[in-house]
Amino acid sequence: MAGGSPAGSTAHAVLAGIVCGIVGFTSSFAVVLTGLRAVGADPEQAASGLLVLCVTMGLGCVLFSWRLRMPITMAWSTPGAALLAAATVPAGGFPAAVGAFVVCGVLIALCGLVRPLERLVEAIPTSLASAMLAGVLLTLCVAPFRAVVSSPAAIAPVMLTWLVLVAFARRWAVPGALAAALVVMAVQGVFGRLDAGAAVPALQVVVPTWQPATLVAVGLPLFLVTMTSQNIPGTAVLASFGYRPGMRGPLLYTGGATALGALGGGHAINLAAISAALAAGPEAHPDRGRRWIAGVSCGVTYLAFGLLAGLVTAAARAAPAGLVETIAGLALLGTFAAAAAAALGDPATREAGAVTLVVAASGITLAGIGAAFWGLVAGLLVLLALELDRRRRRRDAA
Structure with missing residues (x-):
């Protein structure tokens, strides 16, 4: 076998999965905690949410990779967490946000059951979906420079x-x-002030409430960015390496796990997109049929991180002002750049993308509904106006 002995290649696949899990967790857990706290979660609920997310995506990696013999990796919705981080506490507090998380999960699962609904999501112009995400991310990406x-x-x-x-x-x-950041915290004596009891992760059950404005302002945008920025690209990444697991199973699992995990404070899980390449690429194993091992080890790594959820949340709470937001902002710069490029890259939809981006970044609230939703609405209206203008020009030219 090329690339070394079978045992050596297997060990390399295990290591690739561990790296995938470490990168996936450490690169964006700050975004998740920031998002959950922004919509009203207290420290215990945020820790519970982090625990639930680690467990559900870890189990998904292990189960799907083992069953399908493909490197299926899952992750929390980083764009969704960024969306929450740019929001405000809804009128009903964190229980209202949890209700929106449940609705998001149900919609994701329905995409696995009802193919036309998945096609409807895919029909949303990529430029507008990317612009909505870029607008949400903009306020987070400036945080390090302010801090x-x-x-x-x-x-x-x-x-x-x-x-x-x-x-x-x-x-x-x-x-x-x-x-x-950990070195900075150690120098400032943060770890010596941590409560050892808070390091033990504990599930906090949150009974959801159903606030229509929150469902529209949080649940619908969370569903859209999770599907368009994670699930659909995640499927494309797997296909680029020759893996076609189908959307039905992963969407049913991630949707169901999101809806159930919401009761423990988690916002959404999905197919991994960017980090998926770490487990699915040839670097994981020279034999494409053996890369599923990396998916399993990635899942086990996520499960191990779940045990640290309480400690991570307590440390983040005790960190110097602006430090967690700095990590989150730096983690999202690449995502922002890609989203902005996709939003403004096509001259035919550039103006609509620009309007979507600036409205989503404005932070406005109208009828209790936040800027992300109104950014998408504004962009669709501009896109419609541009299409009418093109039709008029063609008619006049004829």
Whole structure:
């Protein structure tokens, strides 16, 4: 077998899955915690949400990779968490947000059951979906630069570490920034002040409430960004490496796990997109039929991280002001760049994308519904106006 002995290649696949899990967790857990806290979760509920997300996506990786013999990796919805982080506490508090999470999960599962619904989601112009995401991310991505001005001693070492690793080991830039943040916290004595009892993860059951405005403002955009920015691209990544698991099974699982996990505070899980390549590519194993091992080890890694949910949340709460937001912002810069490029890349839809982006970034609230939804509505109206203009020009030319 090319690339070494079978045993050596298997060990490499296990290591690739572990790396996939480590990168997936460390690169965006700060975004998840920021998002959950923004919509009203207290520290215990946020820790519970992190635990539930790790368990559900870890089990999904193990079950689907083992059963299908494909490197199926799952992740929490990072764009969805970013959407929450840019929101405000809904009128009904965190229980109302949980109701929106449940609805999001149900809609994802329905996409697996009802093919026309999946096609409807796919019909949303990519430029507008990307613009909505870019607008949401913009406010988060400026956080590191604001924080470094107000707290240079704590933030500058983190940003400098990130910059150096972008130049020499880009995959590890965000985990490296996290490591630098841990050093800053250690120097400032944060860990000595942690409550050991808070480190034990505990499930906090949240009874959802159903607020129509929150369902529209949170549930619908969360569903859209999870499908368009994670599930659909995740399927494309797997297909690029020759794996076609079908959408039905993964959507039913991730939708059902999202709806059930919402009761424990988790917002949404989905097929992994960017990190999926770490387990599905030839670097994981020279034999495509053996890369499923990487998917299993990635899932086990996520399950292990679940045990650390309480400790991670307690440390994030005790961190210097702006430090967690800095990690989150740095983690999302690449996603923002890709979303903005997709939003503004096509001249035919550029104006509609620009309107969607700026409205989504504005932070406006109308009829109790947030800016992400209204950004998409505004973009669709501009897109319709542009289409009418093109038809008029063609008619006049004829």
